[in-house]
Amino acid sequence: MSEFEPKIIAFVCNWCTYAGADLTGTSRMKYAHNVRVIRTPCTGRIDYMLILKAFSAGADGVIVSGCHPGDCHYTSGNYHARRRWMVFRSLLDFLGIDVERVRFAWVSAAEGAKWAEVVNTTVADIRRLGPYTEYQNLIGRGVERSFQV
Amino acid sequence: MAETVRRTSGQTVVNDMEALRQRARELLDAGTVQVIIGYANGSNRRVRPFFARRPEDLERLILDDRCVLNLAVYLRKPEVKALGKAAVIATPPLLRSILQLAAENHYQESEAVFLALDSAGNVLELSSAEQIAGVLGSLPGSTGQDACVPSADRMPALSAGSTDRQARFAFWKQEFERCIRCYACRAACPMCYCEQCLVDSNQPQWIPVAAHSIGNLEWHISRAMHLAGRCVNCGACSEACPAGIPLNLVNQFLADRIQQEFGQKAGTSAKLDYALSVFSGSDRETFIK
Numbered sequence: 001m002s003e004f005e006p007k008i009i010a011f012v013c014n015w016c017t018y019a020g021a022d023l024t025g026t027s028r029m030k031y032a033h034n035v036r037v038i039r040t041p042c043t044g045r046i047d048y049m050l051i052l053k054a055f056s057a058g059a060d061g062v063i064v065s066g067c068h069p070g071d072c073h074y075t076s077g078n079y080h081a082r083r084r085w086m087v088f089r090s091l092l093d094f095l096g097i098d099v100e101r102v103r104f105a106w107v108s109a110a111e112g113a114k115w116a117e118v119v120n121t122t123v124a125d126i127r128r129l130g131p132y133t134e135y136q137n138l139i140g141r142g143v144e145r146s147f148q149v
Numbered sequence: 150m151a152e153t154v155r156r157t158s159g160q161t162v163v164n165d166m167e168a169l170r171q172r173a174r175e176l177l178d179a180g181t182v183q184v185i186i187g188y189a190n191g192s193n194r195r196v197r198p199f200f201a202r203r204p205e206d207l208e209r210l211i212l213d214d215r216c217v218l219n220l221a222v223y224l225r226k227p228e229v230k231a232l233g234k235a236a237v238i239a240t241p242p243l244l245r246s247i248l249q250l251a252a253e254n255h256y257q258e259s260e261a262v263f264l265a266l267d268s269a270g271n272v273l274e275l276s277s278a279e280q281i282a283g284v285l286g287s288l289p290g291s292t293g294q295d296a297c298v299p300s301a302d303r304m305p306a307l308s309a310g311s312t313d314r315q316a317r318f319a320f321w322k323q324e325f326e327r328c329i330r331c332y333a334c335r336a337a338c339p340m341c342y343c344e345q346c347l348v349d350s351n352q353p354q355w356i357p358v359a360a361h362s363i364g365n366l367e368w369h370i371s372r373a374m375h376l377a378g379r380c381v382n383c384g385a386c387s388e389a390c391p392a393g394i395p396l397n398l399v400n401q402f403l404a405d406r407i408q409q410e411f412g413q414k415a416g417t418s419a420k421l422d423y424a425l426s427v428f429s430g431s432d433r434e435t436f437i438k
Binding site for chain 1: 314315316317318319320321322347355362363366367370371373374377378399402403406407410411424425426428429430432434436437438
């Protein structure tokens with residue numbers, strides 16, 4: 001069996017991290033190809049449901065990234081997002097969902113090298129953790145199965 | 150299936166029911182209110198909400214520790230509004246809900262009258278958020294744990310100091326698997342007042358509607374997130390749950406977190422910003438790299 005290749009979904013903001021990821025490419029920096037980047041207008045737009053949907057669609061890890069505090073194109077979207085993540089992340093942890101698989105980062109449009117590093121470390125960590133079968137097993141695990149002993 | 154744990158023993162805790170009935174009768178007779186919303190005995194030793202519109206109905210009102218259902222849910226229903234102005238038999242959890250509803254502009258001053266008993270057995274007649282906030286701390290039963298507390302042996306995974314993530318996951322998976330998606334938790338909650346709930350939306354369908362593990366988990370996460378910073382810990386959700394899922398633990402966990410992180414607590418004031426719609430430049434976390 002071939003080596004496990006983690007499937008990572010990255011939700012990034014249009015103004016900083018997406019441009020930063022672009023810079024990584026135009027600077028000819030190579031980074032792990034396991035990441036699927038989804039561009040959103042702002043980190044304030046990244047609803048917690050998007051993260052849950054990524055996992056239920058089979059992702060092994062999620063990266064959420066946007067502008068540094070103070071740099072938001074819409075002034076405060078990332079501050080709102082930060083509060084929401086603080087609450088959401090602690091809720092996931094309370095429910096026993098592996099918060100190691102949800103990574104948050106601030107990557108500006110000038111930090112192409114940092115984006116490569118964020119992706120590379122996430123991919124290396126998720127590779128070590130293995131596929132998120134614990135969560136993926138929930139999909140299709142219905143009532144009928146819960147009655148089996 | 151784990152045994153459903155109810156905190157209720159059915160003991161009568163209110164000896165001053167007659168005083169409450171008397172005041173309710175006065176309000177009905179004077180035409181100040183047209184309906185008294187309270188509790189009455191239902192079938193099978195259960196308590197049901199009771200809407201008294203005639204003075205003779207008032208004899209059926211009861212108030213004991215089985216009365217956990219949060220009557221604030223009825224104040225927003227059009228069919229209840231159509232009955233006229235209401236007086237509500239109030240417990241501290243209900244008054245906290247009213248404060249939070251007022252903070253969200255969903256309770257207007259003097260929309261209803263709340264009849265509560267103070268520790269001396271006097272009937273208090275409250276209608277404004279200021280009055281409620283003023284007396285709430287002194288009412289009997291307003292301190293300590295109000296919500297139903299499931300027994301600790303059911304939740305070793307959640308006991309203090311537990312760092313075993315997989316045990317927590319296994320615990321909640323087992324709990325949520327019993328969910329039949331009846332949405333009784335939503336119906337029982339005075340804070341769940343959206344006219345269209347995200348779970349009823351099918352374009353896009355965010356949460357699968359079948360009572361299967363993934364949808365159940367997503368529903369309960371969504372419910373907790375939507376109540377984060379708004380839940381007043383009345384415990385009506387876990388009391389209403391036919392599967393006996395300790396739902397209020399999730400809400401209470403987030404309420405505690407929000408109090409620790411952002412220093413605010415729902416149900417304490419009618420002048421409270423929604424914790425997730427405001428922010429501070431000094432919010433501190435350690436997980437964003």
